[in-house]
Each structure stands twice: as C-alpha cells, then as structure tokens.
Amino acid sequence: MTFDVRVSDSPVDFVERAGSWLERREDHHNLLLGLMSSRLESQTWRAGDFFATVESSDEVVGCVVRTPPHKALLTDLPVAAAPSVAAALSDRFEAIPAAFGPQASAGAVAAAWARLRGVRYVVGMPQGLYRLDRVIPARGVSGSMRRGTEADVDRTVRWGEGFTGDTGIGFPPGVDSVRRWLDRNALFFWECDDEPVTMAVAHGRTRRGVRIGYVYTPPERRGNGYASALVADLSQAMLDAGCDFCVLYTDLTNPVSNAIYRRIGYDLIAELSDFDFEFE
Numbered sequence: 001m002t003f004d005v006r007v008s009d010s011p012v013d014f015v016e017r018a019g020s021w022l023e024r025r026e027d028h029h030n031l032l033l034g035l036m037s038s039r040l041e042s043q044t045w046r047a048g049d050f051f052a053t054v055e056s057s058d059e060v061v062g063c064v065v066r067t068p069p070h071k072a073l074l075t076d077l078p079v080a081a082a083p084s085v086a087a088a089l090s091d092r093f094e095a096i097p098a099a100f101g102p103q104a105s106a107g108a109v110a111a112a113w114a115r116l117r118g119v120r121y122v123v124g125m126p127q128g129l130y131r132l133d134r135v136i137p138a139r140g141v142s143g144s145m146r147r148g149t150e151a152d153v154d155r156t157v158r159w160g161e162g163f164t165g166d167t168g169i170g171f172p173p174g175v176d177s178v179r180r181w182l183d184r185n186a187l188f189f190w191e192c193d194d195e196p197v198t199m200a201v202a203h204g205r206t207r208r209g210v211r212i213g214y215v216y217t218p219p220e221r222r223g224n225g226y227a228s229a230l231v232a233d234l235s236q237a238m239l240d241a242g243c244d245f246c247v248l249y250t251d252l253t254n255p256v257s258n259a260i261y262r263r264i265g266y267d268l269i270a271e272l273s274d275f276d277f278e279f280e
Contacts, residue, residue, distance in 0.1 A: 003081040005064070005088035007052040011039040014051040021053075021060040022075075023207065027131050028270055030211045030247050031073055032065055034204035050092050054081050062105070064089070066096065070170075071274065074101030074109055082108035086116050098124060098276045110275030117277075124274030125168060126252040130266035133245050135236040138264055141229035143197065145237070148187030152196065153178050156187060159199050163216040167251060173214070190230035198226040200234050208244040215248075215257075227257075232264040 008014035054062035062077025160173040181187040204211035
C-alpha cells in the first residue's frame with residue numbers, strides 16, 4: 001500500500017480534504033479541528049503552517065499539522081505511512097521539537113524522522129485524553145465560579161507561567177492570548193472569600209464539543225478541591241451552552257489530576273505521547 005502526504009495550500013483546501021474525516025471522531029481530533037477553524041476564520045495560513053492529509057487511494061487515513069514553533073500533531077494513521085510523513089515534514093522544516101499523538105502513530109513518525117535527520121528521540125510525557133458527557137458535581141467546596149475580566153490579565157499571565165512550568169506543556173500565554181480568551185468568554189476562575197484560587201480555560205470549540213485547559217491552582221491553594229469544583233461547574237456550563245461533550249488532556253503520570261477528573265465524570269478515551277527530539 002502506498003501513501004501520499006498532501007500539504008494543503010489554503011485553509012479551505014484543508015477543510016475540503018480533511019474536515020469530514022476529522023469530524024468522524026470529533027472528540028479525538030479537537031486540537032486539529034480547533035486549529036483548522038481558527039485558520040479558516042482568517043482564510044489564510046500563518047508563516048510556516050503545515051496542514052496535511054495522509055491519503056491512500058485518494059482516501060484520507062490520517063492528518064499531520066504543525067504550527068511553528070510548536071510540535072508536530074498527529075492523528076491515528078497507518079504505521080506504514082510514517083516514512084512518508086517524516087519526509088514531507090523534512091521538506092518543510094529543518095528541525096521540529098517533538099511529535100505528539102497516539103502512541104503508535106507518533107512513535108513511528110518520530111523514529112522515521114530520527115533516521116532521516118540523524119537525531120535521537122526520547123519518549124516524553126504520556127498524556128490522557130478524557131471526555132465528559134455528564135457532570136458529577138463536586139460537593140462541599142467553598143466558593144463559586146466566575147468569568148474572567150480585564151482585571152485578571154496579569155494574574156492569568158503569571159498563573160499561565162505556573163501551569164507551563166508545572167506541566168511542561170506548551171508555552172505560557174502572553175497578554176494578547178489572555179485578552180483573546182476574554183473576548184471569547186473562555187477564561188474562568190473559582191473564587192473563594194472574594195479571592196481567585198483556581199483558573200481554567202474553555203477553548204477549542206468545535207461543532208459539538210469544547211476543550212478545557214490551563215487548569216491551574218497556585219501551590220498554596222491546593223488540596224481544597226477548587227480545581228475539581230471549577231472544572232465540574234465549567235464543564236456543566238459548556239454543556240448548558242449547547243456542547244454535547246467536553247474534553248481535556250492530563251499527564252498520565254499524575255494520579256491526583258487523573259482521579260479528580262474521573263470523579264467529576266471524565267472518561268479516558270485515548271492515550272497519547274510526546275516524542276521529543278534531542279539535539280547535540
């Protein structure tokens with residue numbers, strides 16, 4: 001079986017080729033669908049954007065996306081397609097920091113890239129993708145949820161730095177990113193005694209779902225159930241606003257966060273991994 005990696009030259013082209021395939025598993029493909037939607041809004045690619053379908057006999061069997069400086073994002077795809085995917089990435093990029101996706105797909109592409117580029121790779125953070133369709137409310141937690149406001153911008157930037165420092169995921173959100181969250185009514189806090197104690201973001205809205213992320217409680221406020229309460233109430237708010245489901249990602253090596261999300265109704269639907277490339 002042969003595989004073609006078809007790099008799209010416009011957001012419209014990518015939607016035409018990949019949109020219906022991605023939406024068949026909308027919960028699994030939230031990240032890619034969110035990126036696709038944001039580019040479609042602007043009707044243009046950003047510098048360096050790489051959106052491609054992996055096809056066999058003109059049928060889509062997978063997708064690969066990279067928006068520099070971020071890692072390459074992979075869907076499930078045939079392991080045999082990995083050399084073709086690595087070659088297509090190599091035609092565009094001299095280096096990439098990591099490949100991320102379902103373990104078999106991402107691992108095969110990482111190995112093919114390492115052979116092609118003469119670099120080493122290590123298995124990075126294992127992540128769980130969780131889905132919620134019905135909330136189990138968190139009980140006995142003091143405080144309540146509120147939307148973020150302009151007064152929260154500096155705090156959110158600091159807490160975003162704390163989140164990325166704790167998790168090693170992504171880049172800290174800058175002021176512009178925080179203000180976009182505010183414009184989209186995506187930023188939320190749990191407040192106790194008139195003091196914000198936990199934050200979370202509801203973003204990546206797709207046709208039927210939304211992604212909860214950037215869940216962060218400062219160290220001195222942990223252990224009081226604030227994150228559980230905020231994620232539960234925020235997830236319920238998203239369902240009430242018309243979403244059929246919510247998704248979120250966790251570090252599978254962190255038993256506390258995984259237990260928290262299970263208790264409020266999230267179920268594990270996929271295991272994914274980073275494969276990080278080492279440079280001499």
